[in-house]
Amino acid sequence: MPVDRGGTSSNTTTGFEVVGQRSKDSFARARLVFPDGTSRVTIERNPEPLYLERGAGSYVFDVDGRRFLDLNCNFTTLIHGHAFPPVVEALSHQLQRGSCFANPTKGEIELAELLCGRIPQVHRVRFVNTGTEAVLFAVKAARAFTGRSKIAKIEGAYHGAYDWVEVSQAARPDNWGDFAAPKSIATYRGMPDGVLEEVLVLRFNDVEGARRLLTLHARDLAAVVLDPMPSRGGLTAPKSEFVAAIQEAARSNGILVIADEVLNLRQGFQGSAARYGLVPDLVTMGKIIGGGLPIGAIGGREDVMEVFNASAGPPLLPQGGTFSANPLSMTAGLVSMRHLDHAAFDHLETLGNIVRDGIAQAIEKRGVSLCVTGAASLFRIHPMKLPPNDYREAYLSPGGASVMKELTRFFAANGIILPYGAASALSTPMTRADAEIIVEVFAGFLDSNQGKMDVIEVQT
The missing domain is CATH 3.40.640.10 (Type I PLP-dependent aspartate aminotransferase-like (Major domain))
Structure with a gap:
């Protein structure tokens, strides 16, 4: 299924400029008033941050008018999505x-x-x-x-x-x-x-x-x-x-x-x-x-x-x-x-299982050294073969960090905001089709970066 970016469709790609000119212009202004151009250390950059204008349901829209499926949900907060x-x-x-x-x-x-x-x-x-x-x-x-x-x-x-x-x-x-x-x-x-x-x-x-x-x-x-x-x-x-x-x-x-x-x-x-x-x-x-x-x-x-x-x-x-x-x-x-009743949680659990199972199957099919963890409406992808048991095992090697940065950039290039090194969150407005798109884009990343997987240092 193709990924929709603000009314346009295309297959998974890396040719999309993640940060638009208006975001770049906003960051230039921000650097004049904030110590590092932001007011939160958790803001991600590619290399500039993506500035958002509004959100609706499971999607956000940047200042350049592009639409992104939001897996950050303001650091897992927005369980009902935006503007519920x-x-x-x-x-x-x-x-x-x-x-x-x-x-x-x-x-x-x-x-x-x-x-x-x-x-x-x-x-x-x-x-x-x-x-x-x-x-x-x-x-x-x-x-x-x-x-x-x-x-x-x-x-x-x-x-x-x-x-x-x-x-x-x-x-x-x-x-x-x-x-x-x-x-x-x-x-x-x-x-x-x-x-x-x-x-x-x-x-x-x-x-x-x-x-x-x-x-x-x-x-x-x-x-x-x-x-x-x-x-x-x-x-x-x-x-x-x-x-x-x-x-x-x-x-x-x-x-x-x-x-x-x-x-x-x-x-x-x-x-x-x-x-x-x-x-x-x-x-x-x-x-x-x-x-x-x-x-x-x-x-x-x-x-x-x-x-x-x-x-x-x-x-x-x-x-x-x-x-x-x-x-x-x-x-x-x-x-x-x-509104977070049993039916809402059942829906989120189903979506989470679709995403985690789909990612795990894509990994197994291609035999790469990645894995996925999480539960319910949360998931996290790791650049290592076996799921970590604790912080030390989850700690990123230089090669693993490089792969994760490429992964988040690939997702953004395909209209999805995927947090770097943290939990990704699903929201109640999301559909089965949204969950399947997440899996599809991940599989596209594996296919587009097969040769880069060998930089991952498997941690024990």
């Missing part, structure tokens, strides 16, 4: 009534009721503005509840821009240390040594290592922060015995388990922790629960969430924010989540 009509209508109504107040609104109660009724272990909720804030306050809540200061986290896992959870999120082969005892590595120049000393780093899916290290450091640990399927760690499912080891060591030693569901809540009606048998004490949420607007939430056991309770005097943990629980985010989130 029910959200647009609800926001239009709310804007006429007010955008933010110092007082609470009924909207925050309704969204909290939905989350408490749907997500296991979420008995009480506090709203914030970002996933970073959600993780930040979950860690603080664990400290306030336990009286301990240290945390454990997974090597390579991303949990936002809070010093303690940033530790080792970008570790490299030349500094990440021994297999059995990963080092705590600074993510930016000047990160305090005291932060590094307060973070225990675990390897994902290392069953014995997790059990041993958590037990060894138990008396100082407030919590272990666990993304059930870390995107930057490979988007690989956790082993059931790994989940069991984390929970057993935590329960035995009074350590709280924080499930970071900011990205992976989209894996099912009840989220990814329920999917993989994790029973957390605290859950952090964001992205999809805001319907495309800024949001974050901390949820959890009633007794743990009591640290926020200010009704009888100063709370153990004060928490507030000018835009926390603002009515626009509450409105968009409530409408979006209400």
Whole structure:
């Protein structure tokens, strides 16, 4: 099936200029006001960024008028795609009534009721503005509840821009240390040594290592922060015995388990922790629960969430924010989540299976050293023969990085935005035909670059 680019059709190609002149002109202007021409380090460039003008459903349109199937979805946020009509209508109504107040609104109660009724272990909720804030306050809540200061986290896992959870999120082969005892590595120049000393780093899916290290450091640990399927760690499912080891060591030693569901809540009606048998004490949420607007939430056991309770005097943990629980985010989130029913998740699961199975079959047919991981509406392609078990195995070699850059450029040249080195996301407006186009373009890449596959250094 040919790929449609804004009303025109062609077979898979590399002759398409990915970044148009208007995007190039916009970037030239941006470099005069931003340190590197952008306001987010996550912006991808080819070599300039693609500037977008609007989005509709599963597609986005750049400033040069070209249409792209969007597999980024603003870093997995837009599970209903762009300009989802029910959200647009609800926001239009709310804007006429007010955008933010110092007082609470009924909207925050309704969204909290939905989350408490749907997500296991979420008995009480506090709203914030970002996933970073959600993780930040979950860690603080664990400290306030336990009286301990240290945390454990997974090597390579991303949990936002809070010093303690940033530790080792970008570790490299030349500094990440021994297999059995990963080092705590600074993510930016000047990160305090005291932060590094307060973070225990675990390897994902290392069953014995997790059990041993958590037990060894138990008396100082407030919590272990666990993304059930870390995107930057490979988007690989956790082993059931790994989940069991984390929970057993935590329960035995009074350590709280924080499930970071900011990205992976989209894996099912009840989220990814329920999917993989994790029973957390605290859950952090964001992205999809805001319907495309800024949001974050901390949820959890009633007794743990009591640290926020200010009704009888100063709370153990004060928490507030000018835009926390603002009515626009509450409105968009409530409408979006209400439309994420079982049928919507079944649709996304079906599309995800079509894409992952199709990519795997294309790889097997051509005998190249690539693989695909993911679940539900998420997938990630790796330049290696076997699916990685953790961040170290997913780490890109120079040859692998080159192949992935070519892959993302090839997809863009064929009208599809494919994230580089991160999770690709499907959305509810997508169709079976969209899923099949993704597979077709990937197969076209393999056929067009067969000779380049030998640059991949297979990692073990």
